[in-house]
Every structure is written in C-alpha cells, then in structure tokens.
Amino acid sequence: HSALAICVGAAAAGARTFSATSSQGLAYMHEVLHWASGGRFPMVLVNVNRALGAPWSLEPDQGDSLNQRDTGWIQLYCSSAQEVFDFVLLGYALSEQLLLPCLVSYDGFYISHSCEAVEVAIREQAADFLGPKALPAQLEELGRAYNLHSITGAAELSKLIRERHRDMQQAISVFTELNCRFQEIFGRSYSPVQAVGLPEAGMAVVTAGACAETVYSMLPDLNSLDLSVGAAAIKMFRPFPRDELCKWLKNGRVKRVMVVDRNCSPGAGGIFTQEVRAALSGLENKPSVHSLMLAGGVDLTPAMLEQALRQLGQDFREEIWGVDL
Structure with a gap:
C-alpha cells in the first residue's frame, strides 16, 4: 500500500x-x-x-x-x-x-x-x-x-x-x-495478439504468459500428428484486443479454441476464457471456446497439451483441468 x-x-x-x-x-x-x-x-x-x-x-x-x-x-x-x-x-x-x-x-x-x-x-x-x-x-x-x-x-x-x-x-x-x-x-516487433499458424488451422490455442512458448515449440509436432493447430498469445489484456483476436479466428476455418488459463475466477472459470468468449460472441461462424484450467500455477507440458487437444476433439467439454490429465 x-x-x-x-x-x-x-x-x-x-x-x-x-x-x-x-x-x-x-x-x-x-x-x-x-x-x-x-x-x-x-x-x-x-x-x-x-x-x-x-x-x-x-x-x-x-x-x-x-x-x-x-x-x-x-x-x-x-x-x-x-x-x-x-x-x-x-x-x-x-x-x-x-x-x-x-x-x-x-x-x-x-x-x-x-x-x-x-x-x-x-x-x-x-x-x-x-x-x-x-x-x-x-x-x-x-x-x-x-x-x-x-x-x-x-x-x-x-x-x-x-x-x-x-x-x-x-x-x-x-x-x-x-x-x-x-x-x-x-529490431524487434510486438502486437497485442501474436499469432502463429492462424487463421489456417482447425483448432487454436490461446495463451498469455510463459505458456505461449511451450505451445509455439509444440506446433510442428502437433501438426505432424494430424492435429491442425495454431496459436495466439495475448500480450495486452487491458484493454482487451477484441478486434485483433477476432481477425485471426473469424474466417470459419477455426472450429474450436482452447484457452489456457493459469487462473480461476471461482464460479465463473478461467478469466481469459471469459474474455475470449465475449470477444468472439458477435462472429457469424464463431468457434466453440473451451478452457484448459491450470489454476494454481500448473505447468503446461507438451504431453498435457497434446492430450488436452485430443480430448477436446472427442467430447467438446467446456472445461478441462490440467491436474486430471
């Protein structure tokens, strides 16, 4: 104080x-x-x-x-x-x-x-x-x-x-x-939302913070396993870059979005997930938005990321907890 x-x-x-x-x-x-x-x-x-x-x-x-x-x-x-x-x-x-x-x-x-x-x-x-x-x-x-x-x-x-x-x-x-x-x-460049492999991919992983580096490093392996995945890292949270995020996810090719949330608003869920759902709500062909919850600071490992994406492709659960994988 x-x-x-x-x-x-x-x-x-x-x-x-x-x-x-x-x-x-x-x-x-x-x-x-x-x-x-x-x-x-x-x-x-x-x-x-x-x-x-x-x-x-x-x-x-x-x-x-x-x-x-x-x-x-x-x-x-x-x-x-x-x-x-x-x-x-x-x-x-x-x-x-x-x-x-x-x-x-x-x-x-x-x-x-x-x-x-x-x-x-x-x-x-x-x-x-x-x-x-x-x-x-x-x-x-x-x-x-x-x-x-x-x-x-x-x-x-x-x-x-x-x-x-x-x-x-x-x-x-x-x-x-x-x-x-x-x-x-x-000689370095940044944007409010930095995307890799979008909007061509069928699934998108949205992150903020250190998790983004794990996702970026895994994209070649995930795509070689017939998982069509791109990534978007949110660099600016306030104000929330709604238009910049929609630009990468609005073409209808991205069908599912998995938001990695290393946080939890009790009773509401992942905070980044809430923001992403609100940002995409006005799109005509909006993708479904799902949350990979890493609340408590759980580490996002390559094995967990692959398992979560495969699970998302099977049962479409809104919320997956990393500690259960």
Missing part, C-alpha cells in the same frame, strides 16, 4: 516512476491502484505472477494481476525475459502518452527464476525511444503539502471515468504505433 503510494507521489511530482511486486504485495496495493489510475499518474509496475493465499504457494498462478483488471491500469503479459525488458520500455511510452499507469506481468519461476539471453538496450537507444521526461507535474511546488483529487459529485466523476475509459480504449492503437518506432530502434 505505502510502496505504491510513494510511486503516486513521485509521479505527481513529474518523475518517471517504477516499482515491482508479486502476489500478496500486489493485493496490498489494490486501493492505491485505483488512485493511481484515477489520478492519471503515469508509471510502470512489474508484477511477477504468483498464487494468492490461502494456502501459501510459490506457484505462478496469474490471479494476482488478473484480479486487478478493473482498476484502470493498462495490462501487458510477457512470455519471455526479452519481452519483460521490452515491455517495460513500451509500458513507459504507453503510460506517458495516455497518462495511465501500466502493469507488466510475467510468470513466476518459469521466467523469473530461469536464465535467458536478453538483448539489453543501451542508454542512447532507450532515450531515443522514450524521449526526454516531459510529464505533467501535478504538484506546483515541491516541499509543500497538497490535497490532490478531493471529493467530487457523481456527474463530474462520471465524466472523469468516461474520459479514462475512452483513453484506455486508445491503448491498442497507440501500442501499434509505438511498436513501429520500437522496431526501427531495436
């Missing part, structure tokens, strides 16, 4: 602001997450996904960050150490352009405690991409006490919420524009 409050103060003073947290630490910040977005304080917060207690766990369940989906933060999800590094830079650019805070999440242990080669930007490259600090300071004079964003009425509050909502909706197009410049400087 106080850690993020310090970041709010730094952003209010016009500083380029960063912090990092995980699991219970992010939960403690919940109240101030709303304050940071409502106050339009640009900053980047990195979250290492870890399951919330009880019971205590060190496994990479994504519920800690997904629980914050309505706090008004841009949310980005990484599938590699390189993406963590790159998304921090992209997160700053997004946050400062839209005046909305950005949460960058990646899986605990699978990414946080493993070693990967990373191309690190030199100072000049980062400065060229981000530009000089030109953030609006909400504090007129340092060293004085201020009361920012005091009480307001419903009508004015509604207008502020509408403005924030509409600015959040612009994040997808801004991300795309920023990526063009990012690619020019760093």
